[in-house]
Amino acid sequence: MTEEERTKLKEIIQEHILKVEADIKELNELVKPVSLDASIGRISRMDAINNKSINEDALRKTQKRLQKLENIITIADTKEFGKCVRCGSEIPFGRLEFMPESRSCVKCARR
Numbered sequence: 001m002t003e004e005e006r007t008k009l010k011e012i013i014q015e016h017i018l019k020v021e022a023d024i025k026e027l028n029e030l031v032k033p034v035s036l037d038a039s040i041g042r043i044s045r046m047d048a049i050n051n052k053s054i055n056e057d058a059l060r061k062t063q064k065r066l067q068k069l070e071n072i073i074t075i076a077d078t079k080e081f082g083k084c085v086r087c088g089s090e091i092p093f094g095r096l097e098f099m100p101e102s103r104s105c106v107k108c109a110r111r
């Protein structure tokens with residue numbers, strides 16, 4: 001990886017972190033307890049509960065992604081960054097650009 005690519009990727013990681021943090025904020029709003037207010041009918045209350053569990057799932061996944069992104073930013077200046085943790089080969093720039101938290105190459109990720 002060139003220094004230029006590293007700098008670019010660090011910017012991309014920061015952008016991803018900001019986006020993921022915004023998503024988490026939004027999801028946190030959506031998973032607030034469902035009101036048992038009698039003004040909403042039984043069906044819509046069930047809908048609200050269903051959506052809530054979908055959103056809770058999304059929230060968990062998004063929080064995990066944020067953790068990965070925060071981990072990756074701490075190693076962004078080391079030799080480890082951009083290398084596959086399993087086989088040691090360089091992870092293609094395009095993959096890192098799309099998913100900067102990747103720690104393995106496409107081949108190993110598929111295994």
Ligand SMILES: [Zn+2]
Nearest residue numbers: 084087105108
């Ligand atoms: Zn690999």
